[in-house]
Amino acid sequence: MLHAKSESDVTSLAPSSPPRSPKRQAYYVQSPSRDSHDGDKSSSMQATPVYNSPMESPSHPSFGRHSRTSSASRFSGPFRSSSGRKGYRKRVNDKGWPECNVIQEEGSYDDLDDDKGLSRRCQIVLGLLSFILLFTVFSLIIWGAARPYKPNVVVKSLSMDDFYAGEGTDTTGVPTKMVTLNCSLKMSVYNTATMFGIHVTSSPIRLMFSEITIATGELQYYQPRKSRRTLSVVLHGEKVPLYGAGAGMSLSSTGGAVPLTLDFDIISRGYVIGKLVRVKHRKHISCPLVVDSSKNKPIKFSQHACTYT
Secondary structure, three states: OOOOOOHHHHHHHHHHOOOOOOOOOOOOOOOOOOOOOHHHHHHHHHHOOOOOOHHHOOOOOOOOHHHHHHHHHHHOOOOOOOOOOOOOOOOEOOOOOEOOOOOOOOOOHHHHHHHHHHHHHHHHHHHHHHHHHHHHHHHHHHHHHHOOOOOEEEEEEEEEEEEEEEEEEOOOOOEEEEEEEEEEEEEEEEEOOOOOOEEEEEOOEEEEEOOEEEEEEOOEEEEOOOEEEEEEEEEEEEEEEOHHHHHHOOOEOOEOEEEEEEEEEEEEEEEEEOOOEEEEEEEEEEEEEEEEOOOOOOEEOOOOOOEEO
């Protein structure tokens, strides 16, 4: 049942309503006043018209339930102009307002930014690991290709320049037989590598008599790739005490055979890619020989006189 509203209510509400934009007109329905009398029912129905569409409503706001519904629909999403498209008709709801799609956003964009940052870091890490893996594989291939190139070492001869044995005393004053020796060892080294040169060194080259070293020498030089070199190493020993082993040495000015042993290691290092990729070979050489003080000719070694391991 509708109740009439007083003329004072209509007069007080009309001037206070602010003007609205002509593009978006709002309307409202004034709820009936419970304080009005039954005698004013006919005048209230005439003073408060009911409009079927928003286009027919006056330009003052509405505070009713339908106004909130239409306002929510009006601001839920942007309108798209259809004035330039032919045959296009706006879809309207049961209240006459155009419908629009509502876009619901869930979550924040911070999560997306975090995902991009994590993905970028993963790409950097994967790229670095891939580079290390490829370089390792490449280095292994180069190392495997350079590994078979071992230097070829051949001991040729030993020339005895001076060999003297006599009685003497060591640094502590103990009497024993003393040996002084000077000789030169000749050998040939061939670098078979075609990609790199080698640094050739040796362990102390020892000339021994009954497990006692009576002369020593060393070898160190650089040899280019695919080259052969013949070199001479000087072995020297001065006043070396023999102690108990001296009793077995029969050496005099008239001659005498003394069994000796030549023992040393040859070490070659090839730097293929700097110090990152390098190859190393080690060869142990042992040559037995007999020295005759009455002969001045060099002692030549046959192909199978020395052992190479």
